[in-house]
Amino acid sequence: MKKLIIVTLLVIIIPFLFVKIFVQIDEIKFNYITNNTIRVKNEKTNQIITLPFEEYIKGVVAGEMPATFELEALKAQAVASRSYAMYQMTATKDKDYDVLNTTANQVYLTDQELKNNWKNEYEQKINKINKAITETTGEYLTYKGQIVNAMFFSTSTGKTENSEEVFVSALPYLRSVDSKWDEASPVYTDTYTFDLKDFYSKLSLPYNENLKIEITAKTSTGRIKKLKINDQELNGRDFATKLSLRSNYFTITQNNDKITINTKGFGHGVGMSQYGANGMAKEGYKYDQILKHYYQNTEIKKF
Numbered sequence: 403m404k405k406l407i408i409v410t411l412l413v414i415i416i417p418f419l420f421v422k423i424f425v426q427i428d429e430i431k432f433n434y435i436t437n438n439t440i441r442v443k444n445e446k447t448n449q450i451i452t453l454p455f456e457e458y459i460k461g462v463v464a465g466e467m468p469a470t471f472e473l474e475a476l477k478a479q480a481v482a483s484r485s486y487a488m489y490q491m492t493a494t495k496d497k498d499y500d501v502l503n504t505t506a507n508q509v510y511l512t513d514q515e516l517k518n519n520w521k522n523e524y525e526q527k528i529n530k531i532n533k534a535i536t537e538t539t540g541e542y543l544t545y546k547g548q549i550v551n552a553m554f555f556s557t558s559t560g561k562t563e564n565s566e567e568v569f570v571s572a573l574p575y576l577r578s579v580d581s582k583w584d585e586a587s588p589v590y591t592d593t594y595t596f597d598l599k600d601f602y603s604k605l606s607l608p609y610n611e612n613l614k615i616e617i618t619a620k621t622s623t624g625r626i627k628k629l630k631i632n633d634q635e636l637n638g639r640d641f642a643t644k645l646s647l648r649s650n651y652f653t654i655t656q657n658n659d660k661i662t663i664n665t666k667g668f669g670h671g672v673g674m675s676q677y678g679a680n681g682m683a684k685e686g687y688k689y690d691q692i693l694k695h696y697y698q699n700t701e702i703k704k705f
Contacts (some may be wrong), residue, residue, distance in 0.1 A: 440453065440455050441500045442500070443503065456539060463535065469530055475683040476530065478679050479539045481552075519701065525633075543575075543700045543702075550674060552611050553674075557589050557675060557677045560584060561578050561580055564578045565673075583680070593662065594643070594665070598656075605641070616629060623651075651667050652664060
C-alpha cells in the first residue's frame, strides 16, 4: 500500500516539477536574451557598439541626471530611461542600431568619459548610480500592457505639457501635471540679450529696425507654439532652438537695438521633470510615486 502511494505521488509530482523547472528556465532565458543587449550609435563617429542593456542604462542615468541628485530621483530616471530605450528598440528594429547616444534619444556616456568628467569623484558617483540601477534592475513602465514612451526633460515651468501640444501624438500617460518643485532648479529662469542685427540673423530674417512681435498661439500652460516676427510666422520651438534658448516659454522686450528674452523652464516639458523628480525625492516620495505622478496611470513591470 505504501509503495502504491509513493508511486502515485511520484507520478503526480515529477511532471509538475519538470514543468515548473524547465518551462520557467526557458522563459527567463528568453527574456534575458531579448533584453540583454542594445545597439548604440555614436552620432559623431557613426560607430555602432553593442553592449549589455543595464550597462547602457548606467551610462544614460550618469549622462542625463546629476549624480548629486537624490537616490529615489536617480532610480526614477533609471526606470524612465529603460522604458524609453525599450520603446525606441521597437521603433528601430529594422535599423542597424537601436538608439543614438545624444539628446536625439538619450545621452549615453561611456565609463571612460565618466572617469574623465568626474575624476577623483568617479568612485563615489558611480557607486551611487550603480545602486540606482541595481535596485531597479529590469523595471520599466507600461500603459495598458504597452511599453511607455517615457520622455523626460530638465525643468518645468511649474507644469508639464500635454504631449500633443509639443509633439504630434496625444499619449494618455503624457498629460500635463503640476510640478511645483522645479523652482529650485538653477535653470528655472534665464535671461538672454541680443543685438537687433544678431537677433534677425539667427532667425534668418531680413533686418528691420522696426521690430513687430505677435504671439499667435500658446499651449495650455503658456508655452509659445507660434509667433510672428514682422508678420513672418515662426514655430515657438524652432524660435527657441535658433536662439539657443532653454525653453519656448518666454517673453521678449526691445530697448532700442537690444532684444531681451526671459525664459522659464528647460527642455520640451513633456513627461518627467528631472528637477521635479529630485524635489519630490527630497520630500520623501519614492521612485515609483515619482514615476506615477509624471506618467499617469502607468504600471511598473519587470522583465
